[in-house]
Amino acid sequence: FVNASSKAPTKKIPETLFGIFFEEINHAGAGGLWAELVSNRGFEAGGPNTPSNIDPWSIIGDESSIIVSTDRSSCFHQNKIALQMKVFCDICPAGGVGIYNPGFWGMNIEEGKTYKLVLYVRSLGPINVSVSLTGSKQTLATADLVAEHVWKWTKMEVILKANGTDANSRLQLTTTKKGVIWFDQVSLMPTDTFKGHGFRNDLFEMLKDLRPGFIRFPGGCFVEGEWLRNAFRWKETIRPWEQRPGHFGDVWHYWTDDGLGHFEFFQLAEDLGAVPVWVFNNGISHTDQVDTSVILPFVQEIMDGIEFARGDPHSKWGSIRAAMGHPEPFDLRYVAVGNEDCGKKNYLGNYLKFHSAIKQAYPDIKIISNCDGSSRPLDHPADLYDYHIYSSANNVFSSAGKFDRASRNGPKAFVSEYAVTGKDAGTGSLLAALAEAGFCIGLEKNCDAVEMASYAPLFVNVNDRMWNPDAIVFDSSKLYGTPSYWMQHFFRESNGATLLASSIQPNPSNSLIASAIIWKTTENDKMYLRIKVVNFGSSSVDIQISIAGIDSNLLKSIGSTKTELTSSNLMDENSFQVPNKVVPVKSVLANVGEDMNITVSPHSFTLLDLLVNSN
Numbered sequence: 115f116v117n118a119s120s121k122a123p124t125k126k127i128p129e130t131l132f133g134i135f136f137e138e139i140n141h142a143g144a145g146g147l148w149a150e151l152v153s154n155r156g157f158e159a160g161g162p163n164t165p166s167n168i169d170p171w172s173i174i175g176d177e178s179s180i181i182v183s184t185d186r187s188s189c190f191h192q193n194k195i196a197l198q199m200k201v202f203c204d205i206c207p208a209g210g211v212g213i214y215n216p217g218f219w220g221m222n223i224e225e226g227k228t229y230k231l232v233l234y235v236r237s238l239g240p241i242n243v244s245v246s247l248t249g250s251k252q253t254l255a256t257a258d259l260v261a262e263h264v265w266k267w268t269k270m271e272v273i274l275k276a277n278g279t280d281a282n283s284r285l286q287l288t289t290t291k292k293g294v295i296w297f298d299q300v301s302l303m304p305t306d307t308f309k310g311h312g313f314r315n316d317l318f319e320m321l322k323d324l325r326p327g328f329i330r331f332p333g334g335c336f337v338e339g340e341w342l343r344n345a346f347r348w349k350e351t352i353r354p355w356e357q358r359p360g361h362f363g364d365v366w367h368y369w370t371d372d373g374l375g376h377f378e379f380f381q382l383a384e385d386l387g388a389v390p391v392w393v394f395n396n397g398i399s400h401t402d403q404v405d406t407s408v409i410l411p412f413v414q415e416i417m418d419g420i421e422f423a424r425g426d427p428h429s430k431w432g433s434i435r436a437a438m439g440h441p442e443p444f445d446l447r448y449v450a451v452g453n454e455d456c457g458k459k460n461y462l463g464n465y466l467k468f469h470s471a472i473k474q475a476y477p478d479i480k481i482i483s484n485c486d487g488s489s490r491p492l493d494h495p496a497d498l499y500d501y502h503i504y505s506s507a508n509n510v511f512s513s514a515g516k517f518d519r520a521s522r523n524g525p526k527a528f529v530s531e532y533a534v535t536g537k538d539a540g541t542g543s544l545l546a547a548l549a550e551a552g553f554c555i556g557l558e559k560n561c562d563a564v565e566m567a568s569y570a571p572l573f574v575n576v577n578d579r580m581w582n583p584d585a586i587v588f589d590s591s592k593l594y595g596t597p598s599y600w601m602q603h604f605f606r607e608s609n610g611a612t613l614l615a616s617s618i619q620p621n622p623s624n625s626l627i628a629s630a631i632i633w634k635t636t637e638n639d640k641m642y643l644r645i646k647v648v649n650f651g652s653s654s655v656d657i658q659i660s661i662a663g664i665d666s667n668l669l670k671s672i673g674s675t676k677t678e679l680t681s682s683n684l685m686d687e688n689s690f691q692v693p694n695k696v697v698p699v700k701s702v703l704a705n706v707g708e709d710m711n712i713t714v715s716p717h718s719f720t721l722l723d724l725l726v727n728s729n
């Protein structure tokens with residue numbers, strides 16, 4: 115028996131309640147959402163000393179015809195490494211000798227699509243370089259870069275149109291001419307990224323479909339670094355891409371060229387219609403810490419980062435944003451001081467310095483503390499407190515009431531990372547999604563204590579699964595959502611909706627949880643009563659729904675629907691082979707009224723959208 119009532123007190127759900135958390139983990143950005151196809155495009159990944167490892171670049175030809183090395187002759191001062199290619203052959207092989215880049219476990223080159231190659235080149239003599247996109251069976255696109263005089267570094271660009279498809283292609287730069295050529299900053303981008311902003315379309319659409327109220331970025335542990343010297347430093351990720359040094363993310367163990375940088379994260383938020391939540395490094399990594407007595411330069415760094423996002427286009431840092439194509443300020447309203455650093459020696463001291471500087475300059479910015487304020491008041495000022503939960507399915511499901519007794523007066527909760535992990539999760543199981551759905555219903559019911567929540571992690575490139583499970587699984591050409599991704603669709607309309615009072619009686623084994631909201635579609639202004647029910651138990655349950663406070667004549671069967679997320683086996687997962695095994699299934703809902711009966715399947719998440727004719 116679910117009782118949903120608009121007579122009892124209602125709650126306005128924050129516009130930001132359900133959002134997403136993007137971390138550069140599992141190649142979520144580099145080799146993922148950021149559509150750059152070349153990996154290690156500036157040859158910097160091997161470090162600043164020479165000779166250096168040029169991985170994943172490789173050589174075409176043998177030692178009798180070509181030697182490839184690195185030196186520090188680049189024209190870009192922040193990233194000095196360039197690649198030098200010495201070609202010896204008097205008569206080179208017909209296909210030429212040179213170098214190739216396989217991208218991130220293969221480049222996805224698609225027939226009819228165009229790709230923009232940009233590179234920097236230098237040589238003492240004329241050059242004749244053949245550029246090609248090569249699949250395992252055939253060459254898919256080719257062009258020649260010919261120049262007489264490139265003694266100085268010269269930027270060259272070419273658009274390549276593919277005449278075939280291969281998800282495991284590579285970029286080749288070859289020549290049949292003897293001589294020495296230097297290359298640097300070699301980039302290959304599909305021309306059809308979202309709005310030309312550099313985001314891989316299919317992955318971007320998966321995010322857009324979630325209609326996130328906010329996006330937290332860029333980490334996670336990625337923000338902290340194993341060591342501070344490898345932490346994300348926003349100033350190194352702005353300005354034209356060629357000038358960015360890139361960095362080695364030592365927590366998740368890979369190099370990023372930082373094409374997806376501070377500017378692009380804000381652009382991503384804007385493109386998604388989501389409020390940006392910037393998590394910044396507070397002078398603390400997993401291993402080392404900056405003492406509070408010397409934290410002020412770090413505070414200034416963050417003040418500059420806020421000015422970059424919000425400042426006047428004529429301000430020092432706002433002008434750089436404007437030069438990058440965005441004169442209007444970004445809508446930065448939330449910042450988080452570090453990630454999972456509460457309790458570390460310098461956290462509180464550093465936090466207070468950041469807090470006071472930010473509040474003085476930007477009193478409207480909401481500041482998120484890493485310390486959990488759910489069970490006792492914080493000992494420092496904050497607008498929100500961060501809360502993370504990774505646990506078994508039972509624990510996550512039964513944490514639905516975690517915020518029932520949290521303070522309604524002090525800082526609000528930001529559940530910025532939640533997920534079922536361990537054996538219950540498989541690599542993204544129905545069981546995990548159901549537990550998380552129950553937990554999210556609990557958050558929704560406590561929306562006067564919880565302001566934001568996001569699942570973690572968001573993405574995994576299957577070739578580098580550093581963390582399991584994840585919401586969206588992909589490789590160079592394919593993708594699918596795990597049941598946890600689809601579970602989040604059931605909350606898409608919650609942001610800004612009205613929560614109604616609801617209860618379930620009886621609920622002997624506590625295996626049911628439900629909520630009710632009223633929401634309006636943005637497209638056609640139709641009003642719906644949405645009831646969500648998770649059945650975490652293994653038996654089907656007949657439920658009598660009783661709705662109070664809404665005139666039954668207003669409830670319409672035509673236009674009302676039921677959507678269900680379930681499967682025959684609790685541990686069922688989606689996969690590249692069967693991407694839609696566990697996805698929401700929608701059907702019409704008959705016999706809608708103020709008293710109605712439905713049966714919810716064992717192990718299921720059910721959503722009822724009842725059309726309320728408000729005219």
Ligand code: AHR
Pocket residue numbers: 137139333334335336453454531570571581
């Ligand atoms: O989401 C994966 C990691 O889990 C995050 O980087 C970190 O904040 C948490 O420990």
